[in-house]
Amino acid sequence: MSVTVELPPEIEATYAAQAAAEGVPLPEYLQHFLEERVPAPAKRPLSPAERADLWRRTSGGLPNTPLLSDEAISRESIYAERG
Numbered sequence: 001m002s003v004t005v006e007l008p009p010e011i012e013a014t015y016a017a018q019a020a021a022e023g024v025p026l027p028e029y030l031q032h033f034l035e036e037r038v039p040a041p042a043k044r045p046l047s048p049a050e051r052a053d054l055w056r057r058t059s060g061g062l063p064n065t066p067l068l069s070d071e072a073i074s075r076e077s078i079y080a081e082r083g
């Protein structure tokens with residue numbers, strides 16, 4: 001696609017100087033400049049089944065640890081040092 005944009009001379013000179021500093025032609029510099037500013041497409045939310053599948057695949061290598069007891073997670077156990 002081709003688009004023509006009329007820029008004020010001072011803005012064109014600024015971009016031309018930046019392009020020259022990077023050693024690229026002005027049209028190529030402006031194309032890369034604009035491409036970098038295109039927002040990434042929004043991703044659709046995963047379904048519950050897809051989230052569950054993703055969790056199973058990514059958690060597969062985790063160690064199998066025992067559950068904590070009620071005593072281990074009690075308020076008294078957690079805050080015992082604070083009084």
